[in-house]
Amino acid sequence: MLKSLRGYFSNDLSIDLGTANTLIYLRGKGIVLNEPSVVAIREETARGGRAVQAVGAEAKNMLGRTPGNITAIRPLKDGVIADFTVTEKMLQHFIKKAHGSRYFRPSPRVLVCVPYGSTQVERRAIRESAEGAGARKVYLIEEPMAAAIGAGMPVHEARGSMVLDVGGGTSEVAVISLNGIVYAASVRVGGDRFDEAIIAYVRRNYGILIGEATSERIKHDIGSAYPGEEVREISVKGRNLSEGVPRSFTLNSNEILEALQEPLQGIVGAVKAALEQTPPELGADVAERGIVLTGGGAMLRDLDKLLMEETGLPVVIADEPLTCVARGGGKVLELMDQHGPGLFGLE
Amino acid sequence: MTDKDESTGLSEQVEAFQSLPGELLSGARRNRGWSRERVAQELNLDLETVSALEEDRFDALGAAVFARGHLRKYALIMGLSPDTVLSAYDAVAAELPAPTGSPAPELADASTRRGGGAWRWFIAALVVVALGVLIWRISSNGDLPEPDIAAEGPGVLQVPVPSEPALSVAPQAVKPDVIPLPEPTQTEDQRSVTTETVVEPAPAPPTPVVGDDDTTAAEIEVMQAEAVESAPPPAVLTDTVRVELVFSADSWVEVRDPRGRRLIYQLGRQGDRRTIAGEPPLRVFLGFVDGVGITVDGTPLQVPAERRLGKTARFTIPLDGTPASRR
Numbered sequence: 003m004l005k006s007l008r009g010y011f012s013n014d015l016s017i018d019l020g021t022a023n024t025l026i027y028l029r030g031k032g033i034v035l036n037e038p039s040v041v042a043i044r045e046e047t048a049r050g051g052r053a054v055q056a057v058g059a060e061a062k063n064m065l066g067r068t069p070g071n072i073t074a075i076r077p078l079k080d081g082v083i084a085d086f087t088v089t090e091k092m093l094q095h096f097i098k099k100a101h102g103s104r105y106f107r108p109s110p111r112v113l114v115c116v117p118y119g120s121t122q123v124e125r126r127a128i129r130e131s132a133e134g135a136g137a138r139k140v141y142l143i144e145e146p147m148a149a150a151i152g153a154g155m156p157v158h159e160a161r162g163s164m165v166l167d168v169g170g171g172t173s174e175v176a177v178i179s180l181n182g183i184v185y186a187a188s189v190r191v192g193g194d195r196f197d198e199a200i201i202a203y204v205r206r207n208y209g210i211l212i213g214e215a216t217s218e219r220i221k222h223d224i225g226s227a228y229p230g231e232e233v234r235e236i237s238v239k240g241r242n243l244s245e246g247v248p249r250s251f252t253l254n255s256n257e258i259l260e261a262l263q264e265p266l267q268g269i270v271g272a273v274k275a276a277l278e279q280t281p282p283e284l285g286a287d288v289a290e291r292g293i294v295l296t297g298g299g300a301m302l303r304d305l306d307k308l309l310m311e312e313t314g315l316p317v318v319i320a321d322e323p324l325t326c327v328a329r330g331g332g333k334v335l336e337l338m339d340q341h342g343p344g345l346f347g348l349e
Numbered sequence: 350m351t352d353k354d355e356s357t358g359l360s361e362q363v364e365a366f367q368s369l370p371g372e373l374l375s376g377a378r379r380n381r382g383w384s385r386e387r388v389a390q391e392l393n394l395d396l397e398t399v400s401a402l403e404e405d406r407f408d409a410l411g412a413a414v415f416a417r418g419h420l421r422k423y424a425l426i427m428g429l430s431p432d433t434v435l436s437a438y439d440a441v442a443a444e445l446p447a448p449t450g451s452p453a454p455e456l457a458d459a460s461t462r463r464g465g466g467a468w469r470w471f472i473a474a475l476v477v478v479a480l481g482v483l484i485w486r487i488s489s490n491g492d493l494p495e496p497d498i499a500a501e502g503p504g505v506l507q508v509p510v511p512s513e514p515a516l517s518v519a520p521q522a523v524k525p526d527v528i529p530l531p532e533p534t535q536t537e538d539q540r541s542v543t544t545e546t547v548v549e550p551a552p553a554p555p556t557p558v559v560g561d562d563d564t565t566a567a568e569i570e571v572m573q574a575e576a577v578e579s580a581p582p583p584a585v586l587t588d589t590v591r592v593e594l595v596f597s598a599d600s601w602v603e604v605r606d607p608r609g610r611r612l613i614y615q616l617g618r619q620g621d622r623r624t625i626a627g628e629p630p631l632r633v634f635l636g637f638v639d640g641v642g643i644t645v646d647g648t649p650l651q652v653p654a655e656r657r658l659g660k661t662a663r664f665t666i667p668l669d670g671t672p673a674s675r676r
Contacts, residue, residue, distance in 0.1 A: 154414040161411075290395060291415050306422075316393045318418020 014111045015100060015137075016331025017093070018148075019128065021078045022170025022193050022298065024058075024092070025325055026100040027332035033325050035100045038062040039170075041092050042074045057095040066213040080190045081117035081145075081172040082124040086131060093135035112137035113331045113338075115148045117172045119188030143334055145169070145327055146176030146186050149296040152330025153320035157181055162284025163291070166273060166309070167327065168299025170194050173269050175276045177284055185279045191268040193299050196221050203261030204240065208251055212240035221302070224255040227266055228304035228311065255303075266305075270312045277313065292316030296326035370420055370437040371405040377427035378403075391426050394419065405441060413442060591646050592631065592666060594623040598640025605632045617641065630665040638662035 016027040019039070026035040037058030044055040055072055056064060064074040077088040101108040112132050116125055125142055132140045149167040150157050157163060157178045167174045170193040176186035197217040204212050212220075216238055224234040234255045242249040273293070277285060293315055295306055300323040309317045320326050378388060389399045401409040402419055410416040417435060424434040594602060596617040604612040606627040613625050619640070635641050635652075637660050643650040645666055656664040 154412050156412045290398070291411055292393075292418065294414055294418070310393050314393055316398075316419065316422075318415060318422065320414055321417060 013101070014113070014335045015097065016113045016115070016148075016328050016335055017096075017132070018115050018145075018325075018328040018331065019078065019089075019093070020170050020298075020327075021076065021081055021172070023324070024096055025328035026096055027325075027328040028100055029332060029335050032332075033328060035096055036325070037096065039078050039092065040065060040074055040076050041088050042068065042072055043088065045071045045073070047071070054091050054095070057092055062215075065215055079171060081169060081188075081192075082120050083127045083131060086127055089127075090131045090134040093131055097135055097137070109136050109138040111139040111141070111335070113141045113143055113335050115145045115327050115331050116142050117169075117188050118144045118146055118174050118176065118183075118186045119172070141338070143331060144174075144176075144183065144186070145172075146174045147178065147183060148327045148330035148334065149174070150176070150178050150294070150330065151333050152326035152328065153294050153296050153323075155294055161291075162280065162287035164276065164280070164288040164293045166269070166293055166295050166297075166300075168192060168269065168295065168297040168302075168305070169327075170298065173272060173297075173299065175272050177276060177280045177288065179284055179287075184281065184284060185276055187272050187276055187279075189268050189272045191265045191272075192297075193218075193221070195265040195268075196225065196262055196299070196302070199261050199265050200225075200258060203257065204253070205243070207257075208240075209243050210240035210249060210251060211243055212238060216240065220253060220258060224253065224258055225262065226255045226259045226303040227262065228307040229256065229259060230304060262302075266308060269299075270309065273309060273313060277315075289315055292318050295319045296323045298324045368433070368437045369405055369441060370434045371403040373429060373434055373437060374420070374423050374427060375403040377424075377429055381427065388423065388426070392419065392422055399423075407438070407442065416442075588628055589626045590629045590631065590666060591624065591626045592633075593644040594621075594625075595642040595644075596621045596623075596640060597642065598637055600638070600640040601634075601636030602641065603632075603634040630667045632665050633663070635662045636660070 013031070014029040016029075018025040018027075022039060024035070024037055024039045025033060028034040038061070040061040041057050042055040042061040042064045044053050046053055055061070056074075061074050064072065066074075068074050075085065075088060077083065077085040077092060083089045097108055097110065097112075101110070114128055114132055116128055120128075129140045129142060145167055146165055147157070150163060150165040153165065155163045155165060155178070158181050160180055162184065163178050165174075165176055165178065171190065172188050173191050174186065174188045177184045197214055200217045200220055201212055201214070204210055204217075220236055220238060224236050232255075235252050236254075237250060237252050239248055239250045241247070277288070280288065293309060293313070295309070295317060299305070300319050306317040306319055309315075322329075378385070385396055385399045385403070388394075389396045392399070398410065398419065401407070402416075402423060407413075407416045410419065417438065420434050420438055421431040424431045592604065594613075594617065596619055598619050600617050601615075602617050602623070603614050604625055604627070606612055607630060612627045612631070613623060616636075617623060633643075638652050638657055639660065643652070650666070652662045652664060656662050
């Protein structure tokens with residue numbers, strides 16, 4: 003009863019619980035939180051327990067820079083929960099932060115976006131984690147549907163709309179028509195795989211070990227999915243594996259393009275498979291209007307060019323692709339009151 | 350508004366008119382010597398779609414996400430700034446009718462439906478007031494109010510305790526006008542008892558309170574008042590039981606008669622002595638049972654161990670003085 007009373011003073015939330023970033027859309031206010039999905043845990047040897055040291059951006063700054071008693075971890079892997087307890091704590095922190103300072107502990111209705119390919123066990127873990135974080139009611143929506151709605155695609159029309167959401171842990175491709183998913187697939191390739199590929203490339207070709215944060219910075223600065231006219235360079239530092247001392251070296255965008263080939267081909271393969279499986283009428287609609295890219299991975303330079311080249315279809319990038327999923331969830335929360343949770347197959 | 354402001358606004362309108370996105374793109378294409386077919390090939394678009402972009406027929410492109418996406422890419426291959434073209438598009442799109450049947454309404458009125466305004470605080474205020482009243486009632490009475498007590502009239506709860514003891518007030522001096530009591534209503538059982546006992550009426554109302562030498566006059570008056578409140582009609586006085594409480598330590602004491610009336614309801618101080626009389630069975634609650642000596646009609650009463658809970662005890666006193674559970 004107290005939970006429902008507190009619910010009166012809590013606004014509904016849409017949460018994009020991503021492997022790399024967690025975004026929260028507060029109903030009526032928009033995106034109010036965009037933080038890395040990272041938690042720093044401190045081991046308390048005196049009491050024999052663990053305590054949360056930092057969450058979000060502060061914790062991310064600790065990645066790879068922590069002393070022995072602090073561990074900065076990412077509790078989600080490949081779009082699903084890898085550490086249930088830490089995820090719950092992280093959600094609790096984010097929900098409280100999203101609501102700002104309140105006299106009551108918030109107890110909102112929460113809509114969480116889950117990967118299309120996640121299993122029932124993984125979905126149950128996400129649901130229970132949100133409930134443990136204080137949500138009084140939890141709804142789940144599949145990420146491609148939320149991404150399409152957030153991008154402003156006409157999902158209600160009797161026309162095929164194809165969306166490709168490239169997240170941190172997974173990439174989801176779906177064909178949507180009449181508020182339902184006609185075909186969808188999820189591949190466990192995303193921004194994290196890009197980072198790993200860059201680390202592996204540098205280690206293999208330079209004999210230098212770089213960290214995750216450095217790899218992500220390289221990807222943001224000179225990462226590219228398609229050869230461009232301009233070659234960009236970046237100077238980075240890493241530990242020389244043979245000498246054991248830090249060394250500085252320079253990478254260029256063509257090298258990163260080469261490094262990213264394997265994960266990029268995974269995404270291209272998923273899109274091609276989706277086009278093969280799409281009914282012809284809907285495929286024709288997609289060919290006419292194009293594929294819409296969403297997610298943080300859509301900001302990788304020239305990813306749209308690569309997909310255009312590989313598929314021969316028009317490809318457009320949605321406005322603010324990083325927030326499409328959370329914004330789409332927010333719109334669904336709006337519609338849920340009018341049409342009920344069954345409109346988009348909410349669980 | 351000044352003349353300068355008016356002229357600035359006019360110039361912005363003229364600029365917006367001159368920078369329609371289709372005109373910008375088609376002009377750039379002609380400058381480069383490209384055909385529409387070539388643009389369509391570069392963008393993987395139909396020729397019809399390219400024509401719609403250049404002629405500002407954006408409704409033919411479907412949702413805004415497609416129009417904006419195609420315009421951005423078209424601008425890039427023409428070497429134009431995407432922001433300029435999209436700004437021009439936004440100006441045009443603002444005048445376009447909203448697409449019908451969209452499942453996603455605008456979010457501007459999102460907070461109104463949930464009512465983030467005053468009514469939430471009104472409910473919160475009501476809840477706080479209700480909680481405050483509840484806490485006040487519990488803290489002031491120690492228990493929830495019982496309706497039968499209220500029905501008995503104000504005399505029961507308004508027993509005055511004088512700040513200064515009234516001197517030389519004998520028990521017999523208590524008159525009904527000192528503490529006005531309502532006429533007790535007789536139940537069917539009481540009427541029958543009265544009928545049986547009226548044959549030999551009591552010669553005089555027995556003294557309901559027996560005060561000791563060290564009992565102050567004020568205490569006597571309180572005890573008298575309590576006794577008078579709980580005194581049944583004279584015809585049933587033969588069924589009353591007299592309980593004497595001697596406090597060797599501070600203890601809370603509650604005694605209620607079968608109708609729920611409080612015969613005593615207070616903190617007894619060390620050294621106090623209280624005597625009450627009432628119709629049995631009397632329900633007794635003692636806060637510190639070991640600090641209270643109990644005598645029932647002159648017979649000492651030992652509270653059995655099974656009626657104790659920690660330092661407290663709850664039991665009933667029937668006529669024979671044998672304690673029994675109130676439940």
